[in-house]
Amino acid sequence: MSAALPHSVQIAFIAIGVLLVVASLISMTLQRLKPERDYTELRQRIKTWWLIVAVFAVAVLFNRTVSVVVLGFVSFLAFKEYLSLIPTRRADHRVLFWAYLAIPVQFYWVWMGWYGLFIIFIPVYVFLFLPMRMILIGQTQGFLHAIGTLHWGLMITVFSLSHTAFMLVLPPEHNPAGGAMGLLIYLVFLTEFNDVAQYIWGKSFGRRKIVPKVSPNKTIAGFLGGVITTMVLAVVLAPWLTPLTQLESIGAGILIGIAGFVGDVTISALKRDLGVKDSGSLLPGHGGLLDRLDSLTYTAPLFFHYAYFLHY
Amino acid sequence: MLRYLFYVLLVKPLVLVLLGINARGREHLPKSGPAIIVANHNSHLDTLALMALFPWRVIGDVHPVAASDYFLKNKFLKWFSLHVIGIIPIDRHPAEKGASVLAPLVHALRDNAIIILFPEGTRGEPENMGKLKNGIAHLVSSCPNTPVIPVFFHGLGKCLPKGEFLLVPFFIDAFIGEPLYWEGNRLGFMEKLVNKMNVLQHKARQSTG
Numbered sequence: 001m002s003a004a005l006p007h008s009v010q011i012a013f014i015a016i017g018v019l020l021v022v023a024s025l026i027s028m029t030l031q032r033l034k035p036e037r038d039y040t041e042l043r044q045r046i047k048t049w050w051l052i053v054a055v056f057a058v059a060v061l062f063n064r065t066v067s068v069v070v071l072g073f074v075s076f077l078a079f080k081e082y083l084s085l086i087p088t089r090r091a092d093h094r095v096l097f098w099a100y101l102a103i104p105v106q107f108y109w110v111w112m113g114w115y116g117l118f119i120i121f122i123p124v125y126v127f128l129f130l131p132m133r134m135i136l137i138g139q140t141q142g143f144l145h146a147i148g149t150l151h152w153g154l155m156i157t158v159f160s161l162s163h164t165a166f167m168l169v170l171p172p173e174h175n176p177a178g179g180a181m182g183l184l185i186y187l188v189f190l191t192e193f194n195d196v197a198q199y200i201w202g203k204s205f206g207r208r209k210i211v212p213k214v215s216p217n218k219t220i221a222g223f224l225g226g227v228i229t230t231m232v233l234a235v236v237l238a239p240w241l242t243p244l245t246q247l248e249s250i251g252a253g254i255l256i257g258i259a260g261f262v263g264d265v266t267i268s269a270l271k272r273d274l275g276v277k278d279s280g281s282l283l284p285g286h287g288g289l290l291d292r293l294d295s296l297t298y299t300a301p302l303f304f305h306y307a308y309f310l311h312y
Numbered sequence: 313m314l315r316y317l318f319y320v321l322l323v324k325p326l327v328l329v330l331l332g333i334n335a336r337g338r339e340h341l342p343k344s345g346p347a348i349i350v351a352n353h354n355s356h357l358d359t360l361a362l363m364a365l366f367p368w369r370v371i372g373d374v375h376p377v378a379a380s381d382y383f384l385k386n387k388f389l390k391w392f393s394l395h396v397i398g399i400i401p402i403d404r405h406p407a408e409k410g411a412s413v414l415a416p417l418v419h420a421l422r423d424n425a426i427i428i429l430f431p432e433g434t435r436g437e438p439e440n441m442g443k444l445k446n447g448i449a450h451l452v453s454s455c456p457n458t459p460v461i462p463v464f465f466h467g468l469g470k471c472l473p474k475g476e477f478l479l480v481p482f483f484i485d486a487f488i489g490e491p492l493y494w495e496g497n498r499l500g501f502m503e504k505l506v507n508k509m510n511v512l513q514h515k516a517r518q519s520t521g
Contacts, residue, residue: 080483094478
């Protein structure tokens, strides 16, 4: 497996590993220097990052089947978390079953590399099928709410996230520097980096709130600082992992920076509406899976189509 | 042997991977028998979810108590219930009143079993606790040193409601309370148990919105 890995991908994983080791050492030192303060959440968070990186490495480094199965399972967990969070009607039990079935089918199109069906299956066929199945049950009370929330969840957790898997089946000869997995590593790394950068800029310089009703901790300084830092890193990493030119990589950085922010606050709005703090408890220190994947639900499809339009 | 295979190949993957369980108060679960686990009953999955909360080491001692009129009604179900799930069958509608109905449970507890009991008697409305039957108080009065551990499940009634055979995955929540002990009278015990279940149900409502 490692024989076929481009050098840039090997370096990328070594760099991520080094970053995590540094983060772990810092959190351990902090706890030792200030034993009176409780750093449990920070340490949990970093521990969970190790798990996330391990799962991501398995998803990316083996072969197409492993990638599709792992990323499909992540989609399944995200959709399940969403459905567990929202109110559903008892009458829709079997409709939800069909909605779940869309996940393996969608990832099967990915595995085949069938772009045409991958891109229309959920937005067209599933979109038209699920309301029909609901109507066969016949409960009209709450129909619009039920079908609206169900389809929105499928689009966010399955359709959007399946773009991460389709990046791995794009023809690698279009990306000589990064090979088959370069594009996805670039996207995921920049998306997560952008989250952290916006947080740090906001904590350090943030004053004016950007969306006070949805996410009172987000500030204009955090947003702008994050976008600019992400853009700089996007330009630096692009020649190693992607076929993007320098100008194109500036655009990719801005796109990921802005889209990541919008994805983050969209999931925040969902949680606020439902009156919950975290979307779940799957990732200790982070909350639920959607708390971690929120930005990616926006950056994955948008960056995919940006790169797809320019180079594939 | 069959029971271990069932546990490893079906119960654990089904409950932990397909559904996913978030258990709070896991430290209250007994490390060994005898003990009585009391839970609300909304779905056939309740039993499997409870089994999945126990580690491999003690699973051999865990026995759900189930109605013989339902689980022994045909040959296959009987074999499956007794040998694969490991139920202790009891008669829900005994011909004559008396403590003899509970005799197999008392016997199992003397053998250090961890028994699972659903005192609502049958699967009720999802996430609601029905009226508790007081057979549990009779049982505890005959085995007064046995801890009774209350468990409240939220979400299983959505995964597989009564009368449905298609399973739909949801994350589920389990709230495990501190053990209760017999203090000498039945009414007092039932009151304590009902209160404890209500507290757990309230916690579940609060944390799941």
